[in-house]
Amino acid sequence: MSEPAQPARTARAEQTRTNIVEAALRLFREHGYDAATMRAIADAAGVATGNAYYYFSSKEDLIQEFYLRSHAEHAAACRDLLDGDDDFASRLRGTVRSLIDVLNPYHSFAATFYKNAAEPTSPLSPFSKESSAARDASIALYREVADGSSAKIDRELRAELPELLWLYSLGIVLFWVYDTSPAGERTYRVIDATVPLVDRLISLARMPVLRGTARELMALIRELRS
Numbered sequence: 394m395s396e397p398a399q400p401a402r403t404a405r406a407e408q409t410r411t412n413i414v415e416a417a418l419r420l421f422r423e424h425g426y427d428a429a430t431m432r433a434i435a436d437a438a439g440v441a442t443g444n445a446y447y448y449f450s451s452k453e454d455l456i457q458e459f460y461l462r463s464h465a466e467h468a469a470a471c472r473d474l475l476d477g478d479d480d481f482a483s484r485l486r487g488t489v490r491s492l493i494d495v496l497n498p499y500h501s502f503a504a505t506f507y508k509n510a511a512e513p514t515s516p517l518s519p520f521s522k523e524s525s526a527a528r529d530a531s532i533a534l535y536r537e538v539a540d541g542s543s544a545k546i547d548r549e550l551r552a553e554l555p556e557l558l559w560l561y562s563l564g565i566v567l568f569w570v571y572d573t574s575p576a577g578e579r580t581y582r583v584i585d586a587t588v589p590l591v592d593r594l595i596s597l598a599r600m601p602v603l604r605g606t607a608r609e610l611m612a613l614i615r616e617l618r619s
Contacts, residue, residue: 401516410448412438414462422499426452426506453516453523457504460527467495468534475537481544482592489562489584493569493577500577503570519563532559537585547598554595561591 416437420429436447449455470491472548478484496503509517516523536555539546546554565587569580 409438409440409444413440413445414455414458417449417452418437418459418499421502421506425502426456426509439521451578457527458516460524461530463495464527464530464534467492468530468615470495471534479541479543481539481542481595482581482588484542484590485558486584486588487589488534489565490581492562493565493580493584496566496569497577500569507567507570530561531562532556535559535562544592544595545599548593550595550598558591561587 411429413434415428418435420434420437424433429452431445431449432442434452434455435442438445449458467488471488474487474491475484478487501504504519509515510516510519515521518524519528534553535558538558539551539554565580565584568583569577572580574580
């Protein structure tokens, strides 16, 4: 008789976890990241503060959950595109545009939040050990962008390209953080303007005259990353 009760407890725990995350994101949007305390998040979620800490040890832990949820939403948003279009530029443009679509509801607290995330030693940094799960998932999505396309990509560049595309997307996100245009219109224009340049550079990297330069650039990137 005790075994059937376990799924119900698991479901309740998952619902509590979801309530805490959604309360945190709501408070981040309404009051900013710094002003939203764990106690306030627990109150908004209708749970005891100790219960909130049981599921999430800190606000930073909640942000890691936000990263993972945002990535899942992002991957789902561009699924039809990646399944149905093999043009590299179209795949990249649609994927990065979908990323901004997913992030737009959180623009109101983006500047204060990314101020913390930009600190090199912060666990919120996209380059931190704590962010590795979301980072790896995002890089894997950009690997799918490249590998599922019909583009002819230099063999060595192909190995590095998913991470380079992820870094490109971070640059777009940084522009979006400080974009005050309605609904991020300028950010979408930047995406539409830069994707053809990325596409062209990838094509040029296959040319013998530029292949050596491309390899030197990739070696430099590897050195900076190590």
